[in-house]
Structures are given as C-alpha cells and as structure tokens.
Amino acid sequence: MGQQLETADQIAALAFLYDRIDYERRSPPVERGEFRLDRMRQLNERLGNPAATLPCIHVAGTKGKGSTACMIQQITTLGGYRTGLYTSPHLERLEERFVVDSQVCQPGQLLRLLEQVQPVVEALDSESPQQQGPTFFDITTAMAILFFHQSQVDCAVLEVGLGGRLDSTNICQPEVSVITNIGLDHTDLLGSTVEEIAAEKAGIIKPGIPVISGSRDAGARAVIQQIADQQGAPLLSIGEDFDVQMDARNRFSFSGTIAGRTISWTDLHCGIPGRHQLENAAVALAAIAQVADRWPIEQELIREGLASAYCPARLELISGQPQLLLDVSHNLPSVKALASHLETEIVAKRRVLLFSCSRDKDSEGMLAALLPHFDDVIFTRFTSNPRAISPAELREQATHWLAVHPARNFDCRNPRIFECPDPATGWTQARELAGPDDVICIAGSFFLAAEIRPLLNTRKQI
Numbered sequence: 001m002g003q004q005l006e007t008a009d010q011i012a013a014l015a016f017l018y019d020r021i022d023y024e025r026r027s028p029p030v031e032r033g034e035f036r037l038d039r040m041r042q043l044n045e046r047l048g049n050p051a052a053t054l055p056c057i058h059v060a061g062t063k064g065k066g067s068t069a070c071m072i073q074q075i076t077t078l079g080g081y082r083t084g085l086y087t088s089p090h091l092e093r094l095e096e097r098f099v100v101d102s103q104v105c106q107p108g109q110l111l112r113l114l115e116q117v118q119p120v121v122e123a124l125d126s127e128s129p130q131q132q133g134p135t136f137f138d139i140t141t142a143m144a145i146l147f148f149h150q151s152q153v154d155c156a157v158l159e160v161g162l163g164g165r166l167d168s169t170n171i172c173q174p175e176v177s178v179i180t181n182i183g184l185d186h187t188d189l190l191g192s193t194v195e196e197i198a199a200e201k202a203g204i205i206k207p208g209i210p211v212i213s214g215s216r217d218a219g220a221r222a223v224i225q226q227i228a229d230q231q232g233a234p235l236l237s238i239g240e241d242f243d244v245q246m247d248a249r250n251r252f253s254f255s256g257t258i259a260g261r262t263i264s265w266t267d268l269h270c271g272i273p274g275r276h277q278l279e280n281a282a283v284a285l286a287a288i289a290q291v292a293d294r295w296p297i298e299q300e301l302i303r304e305g306l307a308s309a310y311c312p313a314r315l316e317l318i319s320g321q322p323q324l325l326l327d328v329s330h331n332l333p334s335v336k337a338l339a340s341h342l343e344t345e346i347v348a349k350r351r352v353l354l355f356s357c358s359r360d361k362d363s364e365g366m367l368a369a370l371l372p373h374f375d376d377v378i379f380t381r382f383t384s385n386p387r388a389i390s391p392a393e394l395r396e397q398a399t400h401w402l403a404v405h406p407a408r409n410f411d412c413r414n415p416r417i418f419e420c421p422d423p424a425t426g427w428t429q430a431r432e433l434a435g436p437d438d439v440i441c442i443a444g445s446f447f448l449a450a451e452i453r454p455l456l457n458t459r460k461q462i
Contacts, residue, residue: 013111014114040138043139044142046124050145054148057178058158058176058204060180060201061181062201062331063333064277065159065180068180068284070309071270071305071309072288078308079296081153081295086099086141086158086159091449092454100151116146117142137168145172160204164200176210177204195220195223199223201224205224209231225237236256242263244278247267254285256289265303268285268307269307272311281306313327317346324456326449326452330357350438351441353374354378356388356394358388358445360387363389364401367394371401374415376415376430376433376434379398380423382448383422384447384450391421398415399417423451427455
C-alpha cells in the first residue's frame, strides 16, 4: 500500500487478504486444476450474486487489454455514464484496481468491502478445509463486483487477470466480450501455441453475446471464430468488420460496420502513446459502437474520451533532462512495441535501460528484442515479488546474445551491461549513466514500474 495504515482493523483486514494464495506473487501451479471458477461462483452467490445484474464489458487479451479497458472506461464516463473499472495488477496502491467515474477507491471504502467479503471467505474455508479456498484474485474480483454493484454503476469494465476461460472475472454476464491482441505469454499455463492461448482467451465468449476481436494472427482468428460459432456469438474482427488507418502523426481514422451501422470517424487521437495503441483504440471504439443501443454516446464525446484516455506506465514519457520512459511491457509483443516506439517517437542522444522481469517470462526473447536499441543496460531484481529472475541470469543471457549478434555498423548500438541488486540502486546508476540529452527507459514488469514510480519525486535534473 502506498498509504499509511491508521487502524488495527485496516492492518488485520489487509493481512487477511495478502495471506491468501496470490498467483501474481507466487509461481503458478504446475497443474491447471488449481484454476477453477467454482470458488468464485460460490463466493459471488454468498454475497448476493451481484455479478448476475452487473452491466459490464469484459476485456481479455495478451497485450493491450489494460489500455483498451481504460479507453472504454474513459469514453463511457465522458459519455455521462457512471462507470466502474477493474484492472490488475496495481502499481502503487491496491485501491487502484477499483475505480468508479475515474476516482480510485478510498482506503475506507476498501476496508468496508473487505469487511463484507472476509466472513464469507472464512465460511467457505471452514466448510471445505481440504480444498483451496478463494484466492487473492478471487477476493479482489468479488470486491470489485460488489463495489460496482453498490455504487450503482451504469457500466463496469472488467479486465481479465490471466487467460479468460478460468479467470475469476469470467462469472460476469457482459453486454459485449472483447479480445485484444493474442501472443505467447504464460505459456506454462495457457498453452505453447498462439492457437492454444487464443482458446483460453476466447473462453470469455458467452452464448449469443457479441464479441469484438483485435487479433490479426490467422491461427488465433480461426480459433476465436470457431468458439464464437459454437456459442452462437456474433463476431466482429479487426481487418474484416472494422479497421483503423493512420492519417498523420498521432491522428487516425476508424471505419466499420457494427451492429448494422456504417461508421467512419476521422481525425481521431488516442491519449495513450504508442502506434500499437491504435489497434487497441480500434477495438475500444468497436466495443463502444456495439453497445450504442444500451449506452449511446455522442461522437464528440467519444473523440474526447479517447483523446483523454490515460493508462499509467504505458509508454509514459516524463520530460526532463534526461527524459524518462516508464513502461510495463512484460512479454515479447509488448517489448517489441516498446522498441518500435523508441525508434520512431523518442529523440535522444543515448538510451539507458533499467530492466527486470519475472522468471516465468520469455526473458531471452525480450532481451533479443531490446538489446539492439540501447547503449547501457542495467539489470536488477524487483523486491516486491519473489518471482523475479536474478540480475546475474539476465546478464548471462544478454552477454550470450550479444556475443552471437555483435554490433555490425554505426547504426547498431552495442550496449554496456551492468547489474544492480535492487531497483533503487539501479535507478541511481541509471541517472549517473544518463546525460541531459539521453532517455532512461524502465521496462520488463509491472512490479519494476511499481517500485520505480515512488522514486520519481526524488529525481534531480542532470
């Protein structure tokens, strides 16, 4: 928590929550059987079944689901609808996961939610002591649904935590199901191919409920289409039913035929930086268009909502000398997007990377995508989560890759490699290495971004 606790009740309640099994912090189970929805359904039913009547939009995907969820939330909020947003993980405070009308849940509200959910969880534990009870994510999802229900939101935007089919959020009954880009991530749990992962993501598709797909991969598209057909769910796919075109720098157009309406919107701007966000914007706009009968929004408010959308630590550029680029890229597709953004959008003399990632990620692939774009690379280990890979192992992987792929000409950067034991030390070294005309990039994990973010107010101009 980024805020001091004030009461024994708060301390006890949060201790109860953080003592639960947490797959954001613990290595995922070898057997997928630990992931199941019966716990979540029981928890929801004991709380009065708020999920059954919660009007919502459900968002899954490998890359871009958080950004897409934030875009949808901002558009619906500016459209005049009381909107809830549930995302994970948080950067600095647990309350960040629970948002209503762009306002983060307050500590007192969080405590009241925990006080309502805790007795139900303890009852389920006592009734089935031989089985694993509700997890950390089960509980926070139940808290989010309860919070939105009690806040009487017009619309809740629920981001999937992991996968989709067995994710805790999949008890919802959405107005539209959204699947963003599909790529290889969490392969130990979701499958080793894009098709297998697409099947898990497409597990959020409900009978007869429209689906918006932002995947361009042929294999993933075929799987999503097959599952949508099985569920009798109308499917709208990027590149077929709707698409996005870059018009000029930071401007684009969106067109498509959605819910029987032909749409052509030009001169659009997305508030979340990165050219890859245009794909996410297209998916968000398609979702907004699909639910226009229930939540109609004027075109100007759609434009304003998209332009003002904000998602922290997504290619977040903080001006200064040096510049700072904070990004939560944590898989191969997202670090490739980061590398492209560096080459096309960031002007800097030299580039310094501070990097850490979880050991269950494709660290070798991520490093191969990033190393050619930096002059100095500092490997560290975030301290808030035991899943971090060691700096020494990252250095070994980087050294091996550089030995096989040496810089071949003056356009190819040949980075120096450093190690630091923790993010704070790494941040200090990055500032020492960077000159006033350089850029420091923080990437590799939500957990690294979360530990660096509080340090930014200590930043000094060089």
